[in-house]
Amino acid sequence: MKNNTISGSICWESPSNIALVKYWGKKGNQLPCNPSISMSLKNSITRTKLDYEPKKAGDQLSFLFEGKRETSFEKRIVKWFDSLAKEFDFLSGFTFSIYSENTFPHSTGIASSASAMSSLALCLCSLEEVVRGVSLNESEFFQKASRIARLGSGSASRSVYGGFAAWGESKVLSKSSDEFAVSFSDHVNPIFQDFQDAILLVSSEKKEVSSTVGHQLMENHPYAKARFAQANDNFEKTLGILKSGDLNAFIEILENEALSLHGLMMNSTPSFTLMKPNTLELIDRIRAFRKTHNVPLGFTLDAGPNIHLLFPKSDKKKVLPFIESELVPFLENGKYILDEAGSGPQKIKI
Structure with a gap:
């Protein structure tokens, strides 16, 4: 009815x-x-x-x-x-x-x-x-x-x-x-329940290739079969990591996934590159800071040049000064957005 x-x-x-x-x-x-x-x-x-x-x-x-x-x-x-x-x-x-x-x-x-x-x-x-x-x-x-x-x-x-x-x-x-x-x-694991996400804004320019077109280019991609096998393996590992709270393993897969995605774009026909020079500069600085200060922060990217910097809330006081001092100069208008894991959708009373 x-x-x-x-x-x-x-x-x-x-x-x-x-x-x-x-x-x-x-x-x-x-x-x-x-x-x-x-x-x-x-x-x-x-x-x-x-x-x-x-x-x-x-x-x-x-x-x-x-x-x-x-x-x-x-x-x-x-x-x-x-x-x-x-x-x-x-x-x-x-x-x-x-x-x-x-x-x-x-x-x-x-x-x-x-x-x-x-x-x-x-x-x-x-x-x-x-x-x-x-x-x-x-x-x-x-x-x-x-x-x-x-x-x-x-x-x-x-x-x-x-x-x-x-x-x-x-x-x-x-x-x-x-x-x-x-x-x-x-x-x-509790360590991930309030995980932080600092979104580093490298460029707000419209992407040269849409995600829809990018997905379509996988149909004849020479590395498609290997990629799907890799993703299934990383998926299985990530489920275990999210349960165990192993931050080093989490960062390894997080960054592997991000760079694999962009590698697929660069190897497609036609080829396209969505990362910018400042994206690569930020990646180098993030890795150097992690190694020098032993802070478990890792990066990922969607289909674009901007970086999501993920880290435990307990390390926020160490990470924010790093962003301000070393990363902000490479961001568009010095802008970034601080976010974190959320509780999901809400129905709003009108």
């Missing part, structure tokens, strides 16, 4: 996440070629408000980001909604106004599509409960939101969970799936 005669508003906020083990390459309908695991952030979030009313003439959907209409992302959402027509058959009966805002600036190495699509997926799942008059239990609700979010953005599947989440089928993690992410936070 569905009711398309109602109107109202639903609001969710959802975090971005940083992948520790990367997925690079897709198959089928937004399915990963290898499993990945990520840490959801606390402060880098997207808040999305979905206004709905019975269908009227004109556009079915409008999207405003921080007060301005964004037609390119609006088209992406319309395409995504169309793909959900069988799952959510009530969508065609409504007109939607979507209002979205971030707590972080665009193009800063923070995955805005993950937080944006996951927050909107959560809104849609809440709307389904209103329309159908049926509520899912918490586990079913977030699993469905993860699956729906994945269809909009692969990494968004992990953002519906706080702490650490895994996406992609693996023989070493029960209930893992290519269709949706699963939470791994119950099994994580």
